[in-house]
Amino acid sequence: MIHVVVAEDMGLLRGALCAALSREEDMEVVADVEGVGELLTVVRRCRPQVVVLALTPESTDPVEVVARISVEVPHAAVLAMSPRWNPALVEAALEAGARGLVGKDSSLVELVRAIRALAAGERAIDVAAAVAVLSPAATPLTPREMDVLRMAAEGLPLKEIASRLFLAHGTVRNHLSVILRKTGARNRLEAVWRARSNGWL
Structure with a gap:
């Protein structure tokens, strides 16, 4: 059984994710948290194989929590989700220790596949994250x-x-x-x- 912790700010999305993942025969959502404030404590307590973590602009440095999990709870693989990937964010998340990257617009099938890959010790990077590295957005700043x-x-x-x-x-x-x-x-x-x-x- 793959134990999963879900960290997502939006309550409706978090609930939908937990419900969908709980329907998978080989998965159990052992905890869900709003944002990253209590995430490290929850991960230490629940000892999941995979942490599904939404990266949001509201956090001053959302990748910092990825790094802390990677160092302090190395058995938990982080699957980072973002509404939009770009080269800097992809690089930062991977350097911090994320083992998987998925877009928030990914299908449930892709998300489940990524969770299973991470639980098996593999990496999982979706097409949106890979494409973002090849086509960065232009800056509006002078x-x-x-x-x-x-x-x-x-x-x-x-x-x-x-x-x-x-x-x-x-x-x-x-x-x-x-x-x-x-x-x-x-x-x-x-x-x-x-x-x-x-x-x-």
Whole structure:
């Protein structure tokens, strides 16, 4: 029996996933969690073979939890799901230790196949993730906005960013406002995550 833990923010999708996987004769969903906050504790307690983990833009660094599971609970293989794969996210997830990558628009058959592959010690990377590496999305940000965002990704304050780029403090603030608008982010951390997830950083 393959023991599975499902981590997904959206309650309806999480419930549907758990119900669908539980109908498989060789699978048992031993726990489901909303997001990643309690995931490591649940994984340690339930000791699943596979963790189905949704990566979301709302997390400042969703791949960090993949790395922690890989290091602290190495017997649990992580199958990462994303609504949209790109080169940076694929690379980050694999480097963090994910053994499988699937798109959220994958079929149930593909998801089940991937879970079985991971439980058998294999890797499973779906076509969407593979194609994303070959066709990255174009950035809407200008080169100067990219410079500002790279500095913001380092956690530098506005004054330091302005000093390093030889810009006025207000100019950096304006660039950040434009970056938030173009990326649809609510704050700098989310803008950095969206840029990385789209392969721009």
